[in-house]
Amino acid sequence: MDHERTGSYGYRKDELGKRLxxxxxxxxxxxxxxxxxxYCVEILTQIAAVRAAVDRVALGVMEDHMKGCMAEAAxxxxxxxxxxxxxxxxxRFVALRR
Amino acid sequence: MDHERTGSYGYRKDELGKRLxxxxxxxxxxxxxxxxxxYCVEILTQIAAVRAAVDRVALGVMEDHMKGCMAEAAxxxxxxxxxxxxxxxxxRFVALRR
Amino acid sequence: MDHERTGSYGYRKDELGKRLxxxxxxxxxxxxxxxxxxYCVEILTQIAAVRAAVDRVALGVMEDHMKGCMAEAAxxxxxxxxxxxxxxxxxRFVALRR
Amino acid sequence: MDHERTGSYGYRKDELGKRLxxxxxxxxxxxxxxxxxxYCVEILTQIAAVRAAVDRVALGVMEDHMKGCMAEAAxxxxxxxxxxxxxxxxxRFVALRR
Numbered sequence: 001m002d003h004e005r006t007g008s009y010g011y012r013k014d015e016l017g018k019r020l021x022x023x024x025x026x027x028x029x030x031x032x033x034x035x036x037x038x039y040c041v042e043i044l045t046q047i048a049a050v051r052a053a054v055d056r057v058a059l060g061v062m063e064d065h066m067k068g069c070m071a072e073a074a075x076x077x078x079x080x081x082x083x084x085x086x087x088x089x090x091x092r093f094v095a096l097r098r
Numbered sequence: 099m100d101h102e103r104t105g106s107y108g109y110r111k112d113e114l115g116k117r118l119x120x121x122x123x124x125x126x127x128x129x130x131x132x133x134x135x136x137y138c139v140e141i142l143t144q145i146a147a148v149r150a151a152v153d154r155v156a157l158g159v160m161e162d163h164m165k166g167c168m169a170e171a172a173x174x175x176x177x178x179x180x181x182x183x184x185x186x187x188x189x190r191f192v193a194l195r196r
Numbered sequence: 197m198d199h200e201r202t203g204s205y206g207y208r209k210d211e212l213g214k215r216l217x218x219x220x221x222x223x224x225x226x227x228x229x230x231x232x233x234x235y236c237v238e239i240l241t242q243i244a245a246v247r248a249a250v251d252r253v254a255l256g257v258m259e260d261h262m263k264g265c266m267a268e269a270a271x272x273x274x275x276x277x278x279x280x281x282x283x284x285x286x287x288r289f290v291a292l293r294r
Numbered sequence: 295m296d297h298e299r300t301g302s303y304g305y306r307k308d309e310l311g312k313r314l315x316x317x318x319x320x321x322x323x324x325x326x327x328x329x330x331x332x333y334c335v336e337i338l339t340q341i342a343a344v345r346a347a348v349d350r351v352a353l354g355v356m357e358d359h360m361k362g363c364m365a366e367a368a369x370x371x372x373x374x375x376x377x378x379x380x381x382x383x384x385x386r387f388v389a390l391r392r
Contacts, residue, residue, distance in 0.1 A: 005137040013132055020129040024122055031118040034111055039103040040163035041183050047156045048190035051149060055388050058145045063381050065138035066364075074368035085139045087357050092146035094349050094387045153290050161283050164266075172270035185259050192251050192289045201333040209328055216325040220318055227314040230307055235299040236359035237379050243352045244386035247345060254341045261334035281335050288342035 008068025009061055019057055026050050058093060062086075106166025107159055117155055124148050156191060160184075204264025205257055215253055222246050254289060258282075302362025303355055313351055320344050352387060356380075 009016055030046050065086070073082045107114055128144050163184065171180045205212055226242050261282070269278045303310055324340050359380070367376045 006135045007132070007138050007141060009132070009138065009141075010135050013135065016132050017129055020125055020132065024125045024129070027118055027122045027125060031115055031122070034105070034107070034114050034118065037104045037108050037111065040105050040107065040159055040167055041187060043105060043107075043159050044156060044163070044187045045190070047152060047159070048187065051152050051156070051191075054145060054149050054152065058142060058149070059381065059385060059388055061138055061141050061145070062384065063377065065142070066360075066377055066380070069138055070360075071368050071373065074365050079365065083357065083360055086360070087353065089139060089142045089146065090356065090384075091353060092143075093149070094353055157283065157287060157290055160286065161279065164262075164279055164282070168262075169270050169275065172267050177267065181259065181262055184262070185255065188258065188286075189255060192255055202331045203328070203334050203337060205328070205334065205337075206331050209331065212328050213325055216321055216328065220321045220325070223314055223318045223321060227311055227318070230301070230303070230310050230314060233300045233304050233307065236301050236303065236355055236363055237383060239301060239303075239355050240352060240359070240383045241386075243348060243355070244383065247348050247352070247387075250341060250345050250348065254338060254345075257334055257337050257341070261338070265334055285335060285338045285342065288339075289345070 005069065007061075007064070009064040012064075016057065016060070019053070023050060023053050023057070026053065055093070062089070103167065105159075105162070107162040110162075114155065114158070117151070121148060121151050121155070124151065153191070160187070201265065203257075203260070205260040208260075212253065212256070215249070219246060219249050219253070222249065251289070258285070299363065301355075301358070303358040306358075310351065310354070313347070317344060317347050317351070320347065349387070356383070 007013075026046065027050060030043060030050070033043055033046065070082050070086065073079050105111075124144065125148060128141060128148070131141055131144065168180050168184065171177050203209075222242065223246060226239060226246070229239055229242065266278050266282065269275050301307075320340065321344060324337060324344070327337055327340065364376050364380065367373050
């Protein structure tokens, strides 16, 4: 892993940070619901909402990555290794490998 | 929604609470990575890990729910409404509806 | 596996058969698109449609299974093994295991 | 949609065609299992296998698409529209939209 690489999402770091804080808060809220022994289906509905929020963040970062890092690498010798990396990540999200 | 219903996961409330705290910490960690503008692919790998952890919690609660609430309701008049509720949740996770 | 168990979806065997034939036709159609070297994004859109159709069939069979087989087993000694089986299947669809 | 665009998977059209035929056969097999009223869990296991096979085909086509069409477009005016298209498709597979 090249440690000098930075994130292509830098231009919207604040927005992304806020979305992650919100997800953190949602997870904390589920913890409180569990503490209060709320009904299972209410818990599951909240978990589904967290999962959807997490997926949205992931898709946004993927888009930034393709627009930034990958586009830059497109005509370089790194193109193939960048694509390999991205496919690894996609497999996790499309869910063939965990 | 019947407000007197409680969670079938009560017997392992502490364990579930700990897992949720861990997920909360993972999300916070991703927030710090974003703050530091870490490489996109590292961010995506961590998001994939959160998503897998969230799914594991959900599957556990589903199992408790079927073993507890649904088994209890199985021979009652509530059986159909319980099944309807669970199918709604399953659709969200298998991802036909969001 | 108990070979005498039959499907709880029997009452709508024909409908289910028709939906599967339609999916088969969709897959065949994608094969023809590949043969004609259609644009990747068109192929991917059709694959997404097949995947959604497959998930819908799965959710329907899950519902029948819970309404039928599992409800019957709910108060029997088989309840636990039925639940184990179903959780195995759910894990595949929620995608923690493949 | 530009009708002159062709698929970047062309170089492995035969392999892809074979995989799609195999999926078609799997779906037909599930149809026969339904006809014979096989046990729900066996049906669901086969459906999960089809879904995994479908996802594998999709990931392969995505990879070819990024390596081919998108790499070509990377430095052209079409780069943004290509990315938009791909993100639409990814959303369907990561499952925020159907």
